[in-house]
Amino acid sequence: MQEVFDNYKDYIMPTYSKFPLIFVKGKASRLWDIHNKVYLDFFPGWGVGNLGHCHPKVMQAIRDQVSKLIFIPNNYYHLPQAKLAEELIRNSFTGKVFFCNSGAEANEGAIKFSRKFGKGRYEIISFENSFHGRTMASLAATGQKKYQQGFEPLPEGFISVKFNDIQAVKQAVGNKTVAIMLELIQGEGGINVAEKNFVLELRNLCNERNLLLIIDEVQTGIGRTGKFFCYQHYGITPDIMTLAKALGGGLPIAAMVVRKEISDCLGPGMHASTFGGGPVVSKAALAVLRAVKKEKLLTNAAKMSEYLFSKVNALKVKHPLIKEIRGIGLMIGIELAQEGKTIVEKCLQQGLLINCTHENVLRLMPALNITKKEIDRAIDILDKALTG
Ligand SMILES: *Cc1c(COP(=O)(O)O)cnc(C)c1O
Numbered sequence: 001m002q003e004v005f006d007n008y009k010d011y012i013m014p015t016y017s018k019f020p021l022i023f024v025k026g027k028a029s030r031l032w033d034i035h036n037k038v039y040l041d042f043f044p045g046w047g048v049g050n051l052g053h054c055h056p057k058v059m060q061a062i063r064d065q066v067s068k069l070i071f072i073p074n075n076y077y078h079l080p081q082a083k084l085a086e087e088l089i090r091n092s093f094t095g096k097v098f099f100c101n102s103g104a105e106a107n108e109g110a111i112k113f114s115r116k117f118g119k120g121r122y123e124i125i126s127f128e129n130s131f132h133g134r135t136m137a138s139l140a141a142t143g144q145k146k147y148q149q150g151f152e153p154l155p156e157g158f159i160s161v162k163f164n165d166i167q168a169v170k171q172a173v174g175n176k177t178v179a180i181m182l183e184l185i186q187g188e189g190g191i192n193v194a195e196k197n198f199v200l201e202l203r204n205l206c207n208e209r210n211l212l213l214i215i216d217e218v219q220t221g222i223g224r225t226g227k228f229f230c231y232q233h234y235g236i237t238p239d240i241m242t243l244a245k246a247l248g249g250g251l252p253i254a255a256m257v258v259r260k261e262i263s264d265c266l267g268p269g270m271h272a273s274t275f276g277g278g279p280v281v282s283k284a285a286l287a288v289l290r291a292v293k294k295e296k297l298l299t300n301a302a303k304m305s306e307y308l309f310s311k312v313n314a315l316k317v318k319h320p321l322i323k324e325i326r327g328i329g330l331m332i333g334i335e336l337a338q339e340g341k342t343i344v345e346k347c348l349q350q351g352l353l354i355n356c357t358h359e360n361v362l363r364l365m366p367a368l369n370i371t372k373k374e375i376d377r378a379i380d381i382l383d384k385a386l387t388g
Pocket of ligand 1: 101102131133183216217219244
């Protein structure tokens with residue numbers, strides 16, 4: 001173990017704070033460390049593992065494709081990308097897809113698309129406590145100073161306004177505004193849920209002022225909230241939706257989906273990504289989308305959501321330390337009256353992996369195929385950690 005830690009220390013840039021754990025194997029919601037200790041994973045892959053670890057259908061798809069063709073560039077055609085795009089559109093809205101490799105890159109694409117669409121209008125309104133990625137423009141769109149400090153000057157043309165405040169948005173719209181960008185549930189910002197009326201008014205405002213509504217579903221997408229995409233809870237359609245995290249079942253693939261009528265605004269040579277939508281990652285993503293349907297994971301997520309919410313609500317009655325519980329589906333935030341770091345560490349010692357975001361919000365995002373039994377075990381550990 002020490003050798004691994006030493007290698008990281010000597011050869012890997014220290015951009016992540018880490019737990020001293022080495023994982024070697026995963027299956028559904030279980031992970032094994034190097035000592036063969038088993039963990040229950042209630043935060044699989046930072047939102048990547050909506051199907052849990054090593055889903056058999058995803059493994060099979062990857063194996064099949066790897067043995068045929070690993071890569072072919074985007075100046076040729078291949079089957080997996082064609083099928084994946086069709087499947088994405090079937091489950092979302094009439095549109096066209098651009099494939100890339102990460103959430104930040106998908107959002108970067110949405111920003112570039114908006115500027116091209118705007119023909120001189122370039123300003124994008126985003127929200128306080130939002131998170132859209134670490135590349136320069138997605139960082140400029142991110143409404144949290146802590147991520148931006150030291151990297152100025154950031155690209156121009158981004159305005160950050162208060163979340164769920166339609167008046168603030170209306171005041172910020174000017175003759176240079178081209179788009180409004182938001183997460184419907186702010187993930188890194190502390191699991192803050194957009195209010196229904198706010199989103200409906202945003203949609204109306206965008207229609208009136210010819211603005212693009214960009215919904216960042218990098219964390220909320222692919223069944224996380226009990227629907228394929230979170231916007232489907234709101235009865236609206238975005239102009240642009242960005243996806244990443246859970247899309248590839250653990251492989252890096254991201255997508256920007258754009259409403260069909262405007263989608264040809266980016267033509268040949270205007271935007272590109274060498275690896276975007278390659279055969280292996282596309283095949284894996286196709287397997288993910290099919291498994292969500294075939295295994296009725298949206299239904300299970302909705303059911304397990306109800307069960308998990310009832311359990312954490314019961315914890316709230318018992319532990320005054322819990323201030324508020326927020327979320328939709330299996331994206332749940334538990335706001336504490338104190339920092340959450342020690343609770344996360346106590347859970348980890350007992351074999352439960354959870355996350356804490358925004359200092360004091362415990363974040364639970366179990367796989368969509370989580371079971372009642374696994375929820376019971378997690379709640380039991382959490383209960384003890386909160387008692388200590
Ligand atoms: C994680 C995340 C991103 C960034 O995705 P990367 O793949 O890390 O670039 C963007 N938006 C949201 C909402 C995210 O949760």
